[in-house]
Amino acid sequence: MAHDIQMAKEDKIKVLICEDEIIVSMDIMFMMEDLGYDVVGQCASVRDGLKILENEQPDAAILDVRVKDGEVFPLARELEKRGTQIIFHSGHALEDQISASFPEAAFCPKPTNGRQLGNCLMELLAKNADENAERSH
């Protein structure tokens, strides 16, 4: 299982969490850390998220759709540009709408547990890794 793999801090996959609900944000952080990911940033708004990106280059991001200062999509666009894998984690039934805008992104509806979110992240990473491999061939 992927979360059993122990890696050095430098090798760990870096994750950004953007979630305006403290409890949920903390929960996800703990889940990610439990799964061996490095949570490089926690934010409750697009503004804070973008501020984090000034210093960090996350591999993946778990984004609530609605955050403190509106919808998360400007942050998502920036992440997409950087090649960050995105999981939208939301109570909104917006999967169709989001997958139309962000075809590469995954969607994980609230409420969720660590296994679901972890599987989702792993599948996403694996898929993109395959694609990258195919491209390098």
Added chain:
Amino acid sequence: MSDLVDDEDRRLCIVGIGASAGGLEAIREMLSSANPETNLAYVVIQHLDPNHESLLAELLGRQTALTAQQVSGGEKVEAGKVYIIPPGHGLSMHEGVLELTEFAQPRGLRRPIDDFFESLALDQGRYAACVILSGTGADGSSGLRAIKEHGGLCIAQTPETARYDGMPNAAKATRMVDFVRRPDQIVDTITQFYAHKSLAQGDPVLSRTVAECISDICDQLFKVVGHDFTDYKPSTLVRRIERRIQVLDLNDGNEYLERLKTDREECETLFRELLINVTRFFRDCEHFEVLKEKVIEPLVRDNDGEEIRVWVPGCSSGEEAYSIAMLFSEQVRLQKKTISIQIFATDIDEQMLKIARQGLYPISALADIPEEMRELYTIAREGKFQVDSRIRDMIRFSLHSVVRDPPLSNIDLISCRNLLIYFAEKLQSSALPIFHYAIRPGGTLFLGPSETIGRFESAFATLDQSARLFRRKDGDSDYPLHLRGKRNTSYENRDSSREEVASTRVTWQRGLAADRILQAYAPATVHVTAAGKILGSTGRLSKYLALEPGSESAQHIQTLARPGLREAVSALIRRGPESGKRVITRDLSARSEFGQQQLDLIAEGLSDGTTLLIFQDRDKFEAIDDADIEELNPSDSHVQSLEEDLRSTRARLHITVEELETANEELKSSNEEMMSMNEELQSTNEELATVNDELKSKVDQLSVANADLHNFFSSTALPLVVVDSNLHIRNYTEAVLEIYPFRRGDRGRPLNEVSSILLENGEIIQATTDVINGGEARTLHVRDMTGGTTWSLLVTPYRGSDESIDGATLVFTNLTQELRLEQALAEEGDRLRLALEVTELGVWEFVPSTQTLRLDDTSKALLGLPEKSPGDLPIEDAVKSLDKEHQKVLLDAFANATQKDELDVTVTLQEADGQSRELRLFGRADGSRRVFRVLGVISDVTAQNESARIRELMLREMNHRVKNMFSIISGMLRLVGRSATTVREVVEGVETRVSALARSHNLSQQQSGAPVSLSDVIEATLSPYAGEDRYDMKGPNVTVDSGDLSPLSLILHEWATNAAKYGVLGPIEGILHVSWEAPGNGKLEILWNESYSDEFEHGEQKAGFGSMLVQIAADQLDGSVSVDASPNGRIMRLTYGA
């Protein structure tokens, strides 16, 4: 030319119809086939009882297509109408206008038919026709002569078809009737006659051919009838010949000439037609008055025993001759003289002379004779009258032509009236010398009003110009030899054709020689009546008769006969030999004072019942000397005395008989009058019988109508009362009894005396009175006493047959049910209206057949149409406020509605201010009415749709939040589970934090949308842990953003639970000071100061889950948290905000 003919064709022709008893039937039969579209007008002259209103016009009007009207005077006669004489008046015509005339004569002598025909003839000439129908008497017979004379048409009903044939027969007897027809043929005959093209005045062919043939026609006529018309006025001849051609329906003069040559009868007819002239007793009576004064009176006065000789040439049917005879007779009577007067009346028409000799005239002509003479000189005979024999005996009628035959001589007066007018100039100028020859010097010539002596002023001097009286001047005149023997050759031709007509040419016609022979050489002859009265004599009679002047019986031959003859004479006269038989008594001896004469006495019966006695001498007269005077035999004397007795007895008998005759005549004349009244009554009776028949059928109809009405009144559910003008009850229906409890005897009672169940009795009476007075129908509502029932009362005027108001009709209609319905309907309507108002619904109605949309005000406003636009709009106009796309949507919806029976469409109306409005139209097809339509409502659904959208949004949000909540709780559980060691810890940790979140949620929902104050948040956080005495709060009024509420609450919660577990809210004595300040720039600084009462040393505290939560929450708030612990207390500081 053809126009002229057409105009002539359309020329109005007026048909006079004369009828009396039995006439109604005949008139109806005649006019039932008449067509109103012709140029004929009819005037009916009926003998009517002046005391009865006539229904003739009404009765005829139903039988004929023509318009029938009774004349009231002044009517201009128009084609296609029937004009009917009113009772008690005569009619005359002047320039096509009917005028009423008053009768100058007493009942029984009136002759309205003659009077009208004469005025009709004068006024209309050849465009006049007369028809004589059933009736007794002879009215019309002289009128038809006038019609005929002026060229009109005469028709008589076939006597066999007439109920009373007196009038048709009298008309026929004049031999002037053109047609004798059954009543139903008469109109056709008239139509045909007037349709003949010769009627057109200017028909040139006819006039020319007749003019060409006229001399041939005269020749032919002369050959057959022996009279030469060559020198008669051609205009008259042509007119009358044309008329015959018209009657016979021939084409021109040549055809007619052919007809004449083969048809002897037609020659006679034409001959008679040519001679028609109007004559009547005392025609132009004022002229006769002058004649009496200036001529007859002097003649009689100055007479010294000589015979007065009068000649009436062209006497026609003799009225003129009789008139003159009466005048003379009257003068002789008045002047008490005995004068022998001989009147010679001559004419060329033997038919007319026959009429004249009889002296029988229609009773109607009696009116022309002055009243004083009527009694004396006329005798009534069976609807006619006869001129008295004394007058008749004065006149000799004979066949003689003025211009052809030798004239009379030594005449005192010639009356030749209206004869010369028919003569042409040439003939006139030969006639006047003849008169000059005939009249003795100083004698008089009496001419007609339009005749003159022309250029013979040397022969005649004017005696009275206006009366046309002329005195013959002295001077010899030549015997008009030029006439004698002229064209005399074929005379026997006609005589032979007329053998059956017994001519009574009198001897004097042979001239002077004959007279002389009679006087001197022929046997003495006496002409006597059947009674022995002497009518005339020739020869010397003194040997046979003895003259006894002054004796009443002097005129009887039995008295005058000499002894010896008397018995034989009496015997012969008593035997009265039959006509043509001769009886002879031989060897008689007439003894006179001077001698004795042997003779035979021959008696010959004549056709008129008189007897000629001829004394034929057998021997020479034996004179006797005085000495020889024979003694009269006693037997002779006995016979003589017996005869004397007989004579006186006879005289008495005669007087008695005469008295009886007078009485009889009076009775007869009364009878005449009664007859004519009877006839009038008969006419009236016929009318009444017809009216009666009609009334019978009307009564039947009325009974049926009455029964209908009765049934209606008893069966109808309509409460109805009829009152008369005094408000008395006249009739009512059974149904009204529930309102007015009428009883049987209440008909005729005043309405206001009858009780009713109504409240408004006074108003009803008032309204009814108003209606009767004003004539306007009125409606009012009335209630019964309980108020439970309401009626609508309609009061209408009751109009009689003459449209005058004769009461009123009260009709009640029970309105209770209707009023309830009306009220319910009004309430329903109000509810509906209110509903529409509240819901702001508009109602519309679409009619597919006309493609129109009916909109109410709300609909118009919703569709953006001006308020004043009409309610019914073409569908295109109704949707014009919409943009093109929505117009199409709506129009399609309407188009489909007829098929789908339903319509539900929402369109958006873009308004001028940029706002848009959503309109929903919902409707359903309705085929229940005559016109198929779609009915529906329109409403503004903008707000409704908006709220639906919001609800949708909220739902989604709620869904999101619930899911969020689940995430929070599951996250919370996991977080607590990380650090807790016991289940109790997990439960407590989760429970308290969930409670904190719930409280902060409560705060955010408490005042919906309103910002939450910081003090409330703190108080809410602390309340589960401490009473108010355990803490205090201080700080400005600051609000918390809803986004910050949740992290802030968690931070405060962590601090509070910590204080409860380890601080001043728990085991340590002290107080909590919470204070905050807002230093600016949106920053907020909260100071959580736990002040211990006693010093207390904290142990080392590890950074647990709680402090991590506080740290992350502070991050979320973009804030920072610091903790400063000392033995005196612990101070936590939170600073956040932009």
